[in-house]
Amino acid sequence: MTSSVLDDIDARPGSTTSLLRTLIGLYLRPLGGTISSGALVGLAEDLGIPAARARTAITRLKKHGLLLAASGGYALNSAAVPMLERGDRRIFSVRTMRAGDEWMLVSATIPETRRDLRHQLRRRLQFLGAGAVSAGLWILPGHLDAEVEELLDELGARGFATLFRTSDPRPAQSLVQAVTAWWDLETLRAEHEQFLASVTGLDLSTPFAAYVRLIDSWRVLPYIDPGLPPELLPADWPGVRSMETFAELSALLAEPAGEHVRAVAS
Known part of the structure; x- marks a missing residue:
């Protein structure tokens, strides 16, 4: 597509x-x-x-x-x-779940003859921040409902999927334990730490280059990190520090970077 x-x-x-x-x-x-x-x-x-x-x-x-x-x-x-x-909303308006917020479950049964579609759907759902509960069953924050519907329509997969909403998922183990199985938190942690390391090398005296590199380093993170409730994450989770660092640098660099672009483009 x-x-x-x-x-x-x-x-x-x-x-x-x-x-x-x-x-x-x-x-x-x-x-x-x-x-x-x-x-x-x-x-x-x-x-x-x-x-x-x-x-x-x-x-x-x-x-x-x-x-x-x-x-x-x-x-x-x-x-x-x-x-x-859609990218603007993710990059500049990051949402974090709170206790009691709704979750969304996506159940998809795709025929063996459509393995290509199954592969695409899995990759794209992971890019939206979905966790894998089991084969063919994913979980995401409920506020991503519209993005999931849009994705299913884009891929031609809506006819294979059923969507559910719940504010009370009840896995066999604790929800904290389940989250560590549904999402690869160590890989997400590494992505946040990589972002934080990347911004330490920005040359703030050249705001245009610094701002583009800041956005480029950040733009994938708000997709792959679903913004889980803080109480379900480790106490030393670096996500909050990433968001605060991004917001601070973005506020500092965005305006002078835009001025530079307008001057060059004119």
Whole structure:
């Protein structure tokens, strides 16, 4: 499906393609949806990306459907806008569950003849922050209901899935123990620690480059971390520190970074 390609969930933060994707997602909409080739390559150079490598990555992003050729430059593919808006909500409005909030269960029975669909659904649900209760059964925060419905429709999997809502899941063991089985908390911890380490090297004297790299390092985390209730997580969970660090740096860098982009694009 087009939308799953545009989501580009395999982009490695810090790579040339990922940085340009982040740049485009942040700034092409405020610029009216278009940018000259010279301005886009110039902004890539401000990120430390050589022009030749930037042009190669731009070609790749066109192939993925994020960009379209336009007179004198590039235009944002309108089909990418819903995905970018969904990303905005995740990246800039992180939600954390509280005790008593509803959970969502997704039960999907997909035929053996559609193993490709089963694989896609599993990967995309994990990217939304779902935990695996058992084969074909996933659990997510209830506030992700609309995103799950959208995902199932995009993949053509809605006919194979049944959705449930509950505020009182009752696993055989304690809910704290169940959470450690449903989600790989150690991998999530490592992702948070990697983010926190990455921001220590940001050069705040160059706010544009620092801000794009900040968003690029952060943007996957609010997807794969479902924002579980604090009482279900270890006492030393680094997620809160990650969110506070991101919010502080974003507030410091966003405005001067935007000014730089407008100056280059004009």
